[in-house]
Amino acid sequence: MNTRIATIALLSATALSLGACKSKAPTELPPDPEPTVSNPATTNTPTGPVLGTQAHFENAVNGQNVIYFDTDRYNIDTSDAAALQTQAQYLARYPQISITIEGHCDERGTREYNLALGERRANAAKNYLVSLGVDTARIRTVSYGKERPVALGSNAQAWAQNRRAVSVVIN
Amino acid sequence: MKRLLLLFTALFALPLAAQDLGEPIPEGGEVETMGEADEGGLTGSVSFEGNLDDLGIAIPGFATDADRPTPASASGTAALGKEIGRIVYNDLRNNGLFKPVGPDSLPQPTFANITAPAWATWSNRGAEMLVHGYVRARGDGKLVVGCYLYDMQLRSELVREGWIVPPSDWRRAGHKCADLVYSRLTGESPFFDSRIAYIAETGPKDNRTKRLAIMDSDGANHRFITTGRATALTPRYSPDYRQLLYLSYVDGNPRIYVYDIGTGRQTLVTESTNPTFAPRWSPDGKWILYSMAVSGNTDIYRVSSQGGPSVRLTNLPGIDIGGSYSPDGSRIVFESDRSGEQQLYIMDADGSNQRRLTNMGGRAATPEWSPRGDQIAFTHIAGDFNIAVITPQGRGFRKLTNGWQDEAPTWAPNGRIIQFFRTERNSGRAGLWQVDLTGENERKLPTPVDASDPAWGPILP
Numbered sequence: 001m002n003t004r005i006a007t008i009a010l011l012s013a014t015a016l017s018l019g020a021c022k023s024k025a026p027t028e029l030p031p032d033p034e035p036t037v038s039n040p041a042t043t044n045t046p047t048g049p050v051l052g053t054q055a056h057f058e059n060a061v062n063g064q065n066v067i068y069f070d071t072d073r074y075n076i077d078t079s080d081a082a083a084l085q086t087q088a089q090y091l092a093r094y095p096q097i098s099i100t101i102e103g104h105c106d107e108r109g110t111r112e113y114n115l116a117l118g119e120r121r122a123n124a125a126k127n128y129l130v131s132l133g134v135d136t137a138r139i140r141t142v143s144y145g146k147e148r149p150v151a152l153g154s155n156a157q158a159w160a161q162n163r164r165a166v167s168v169v170i171n
Numbered sequence: 172m173k174r175l176l177l178l179f180t181a182l183f184a185l186p187l188a189a190q191d192l193g194e195p196i197p198e199g200g201e202v203e204t205m206g207e208a209d210e211g212g213l214t215g216s217v218s219f220e221g222n223l224d225d226l227g228i229a230i231p232g233f234a235t236d237a238d239r240p241t242p243a244s245a246s247g248t249a250a251l252g253k254e255i256g257r258i259v260y261n262d263l264r265n266n267g268l269f270k271p272v273g274p275d276s277l278p279q280p281t282f283a284n285i286t287a288p289a290w291a292t293w294s295n296r297g298a299e300m301l302v303h304g305y306v307r308a309r310g311d312g313k314l315v316v317g318c319y320l321y322d323m324q325l326r327s328e329l330v331r332e333g334w335i336v337p338p339s340d341w342r343r344a345g346h347k348c349a350d351l352v353y354s355r356l357t358g359e360s361p362f363f364d365s366r367i368a369y370i371a372e373t374g375p376k377d378n379r380t381k382r383l384a385i386m387d388s389d390g391a392n393h394r395f396i397t398t399g400r401a402t403a404l405t406p407r408y409s410p411d412y413r414q415l416l417y418l419s420y421v422d423g424n425p426r427i428y429v430y431d432i433g434t435g436r437q438t439l440v441t442e443s444t445n446p447t448f449a450p451r452w453s454p455d456g457k458w459i460l461y462s463m464a465v466s467g468n469t470d471i472y473r474v475s476s477q478g479g480p481s482v483r484l485t486n487l488p489g490i491d492i493g494g495s496y497s498p499d500g501s502r503i504v505f506e507s508d509r510s511g512e513q514q515l516y517i518m519d520a521d522g523s524n525q526r527r528l529t530n531m532g533g534r535a536a537t538p539e540w541s542p543r544g545d546q547i548a549f550t551h552i553a554g555d556f557n558i559a560v561i562t563p564q565g566r567g568f569r570k571l572t573n574g575w576q577d578e579a580p581t582w583a584p585n586g587r588i589i590q591f592f593r594t595e596r597n598s599g600r601a602g603l604w605q606v607d608l609t610g611e612n613e614r615k616l617p618t619p620v621d622a623s624d625p626a627w628g629p630i631l632p
Contacts, residue, residue: 072508072512074467107576107594107599108556108576110513110536110537110550110552110556110578110579111404111405111578111579111623111624112405112448112449112462112492112493112506112537113490113492113506113508113513113536115404115418115425115446115448115449116448116462116464116469116490116492117490119446119464119467119469120464120467120468120469120490122467123464123466123467124467127467141467142423142424142425142446143425143446143464144425145425147379147381147402147404148377149376149377149599150377152376152377152597152599153597154596154597154599
């Protein structure tokens with residue numbers, strides 16, 4: 001388990017560096033005008049990402065919008081729990097935001113089993129967020145199985161990066 | 172609740188253009204078997220006594236009574252006859268059991284030769300078996316194709332058959348002839364006159380375009396069904412070839428659709444907002460199995476192919492997925508990780524009497540019951556992924572392939588050949604392969620682009 005935590009720490013660093021080139025949410029969509037926010041003190045600085053965008057979410061949770069799993073597992077370990085707590089805080093602060101949790105698997109699994117396993121991972125993350133008080137109606141899940149890898153190699157490190165659940169802001 | 176309502180509206184109001192479907196595929200015509208062919212029956216017996224793979228079969232071009240124009244070939248029935256001979260030759264050559272010689276290296280027999288072979292011409296070439304055939308354009312535009320198998324040593328006819336085919340289905344006459352020869356010489360059931368549904372893949376590993384496609388068993392008559400806008404996966408041909416089950420992300424979620432080949436329209440297999448996977452037909456086409464995840468827990472369900480309520484067949488926590496009927500429809504072999512890892516289980520068709528089948532070491536996935544009933548093919552995971560077989564009693568485990576990742580077996584209609592897809596390490600590129608039950612004859616099936624998730628249909632009706 002110690003080696004796993006070390007791996008996750010390393011992966012989190014990788015995920016952070018990947019964050020910049022990730023384009024989960026279409027960037028060309030019009031930004032939320034935020035008409036309800038009238039208090040200048042809570043308005044974002046003009047240079048930062050706009051609320052309602054994936055960038056705003058990833059920035060606020062410090063890249064912890066992705067959690068990782070062991071081979072064929074879907075349990076929420078301590079580092080996953082920490083990341084999900086950060087996500088829950090964000091969702092508590094911005095009740096107008098809904099998210100999709102995408103469940104993913106590595107390529108070393110059969111296609112159909114991976115679809116089911118990705119769904120199980122996405123639901124594990126969702127259930128944890130719900131247990132932290134997030135309304136279940138604000139969380140949608142979708143499994144991509146092994147269809148959408150982020151790391152393209154065929155090695156243990158790439159597979160570890162691909163066994164993930166990614167929280168994405170619904171626009 | 173609002174979101175659910177919206178989702179339903181979106182599903183039912185979906186315009187055809189938003190369904191990711193191309194033009195409907197015209198359904199094939201009927202192939203009639205000619206009555207007079209029955210007169211011949213099975214005469215004589217095979218005189219050859221060596222291994223079949225040493226058996227020299229001469230397959231010259233099919234003759235024609237008169238070179239007439241036909242929609243099947245721009246060059247007329249004479250050229251078409253040669254093409255049909257090539258189909259028979261390629262079918263038997265690729266099968267790996269025989270040593271055929273084809274039309275391009277043989278003299279062309281005359282129409283009169285077909286029922287009265289020039290024996291000396293062929294015995295001089297060392298042929299032990301001789302295939303002759305003819306093609307005749309009928310007044311109504313249909314083609315009459317005859318196929319004859321001769322034993323060179325006995326100098327006698329072993330079998331003959333004839334078919335009437337619409338010009339658009341001319342290739343099927345070649346496959347029918349190859350099936351006739353194959354069945355007569357091996358004693359096995361035919362399989363060449365059949366089709367394959369699969370997923371055509373293009374693009375980089377992290378952004379693959381996956382399209383539903385169909386083709387004949389030899390790769391000919393290739394057609395794309397979906398446009399590629401949405402990811403399509405895991406197709407299954409209905410036993411009558413009129414429908415396809417497959418998974419599509421067309422509404423953003425993985426769901427199983429029933430695609431009607433004649434009309435080009437599709438419907439959801441079940442009106443649920445839960446994700447559905449792993450569609451399967453019963454052998455008689457009356458039932459559909461699908462797997463559905465509810466709150467992350469996947470179970471196997473059965474629904475009539477005419478629609479109606481679904482019945483849940485598995486109910487343990489864990490992933491229960493897939494399912495393949497025994498040929499008589501009484502039992503289902505399926506995959507479950509209820510033990511902590513993927514293994515195969517068998518249950519009665521109503522879900523009762525579930526018991527574990529595999530204990531050979533390693534994991535077991537994607538079981539497919541042979542159309543003959545005697546074997547179950549599956550993906551064996553022990554380090555690498557390979558195609559293996561086991562008997563329905565859980566004995567006789569044999570690994571048939573040695574790739575890095577060989578996955579998702581599907582049986583030839585006669586249960587003697589298994590098709591699967593093989594993924595290359597790192598590049599992620601995939602292709603369709605075939606292996607016979609000995610594990611010795613393995614070959615790659617040519618496809619226009621990369622390919623995965625093959626599903627072999629039965630002998631065409």
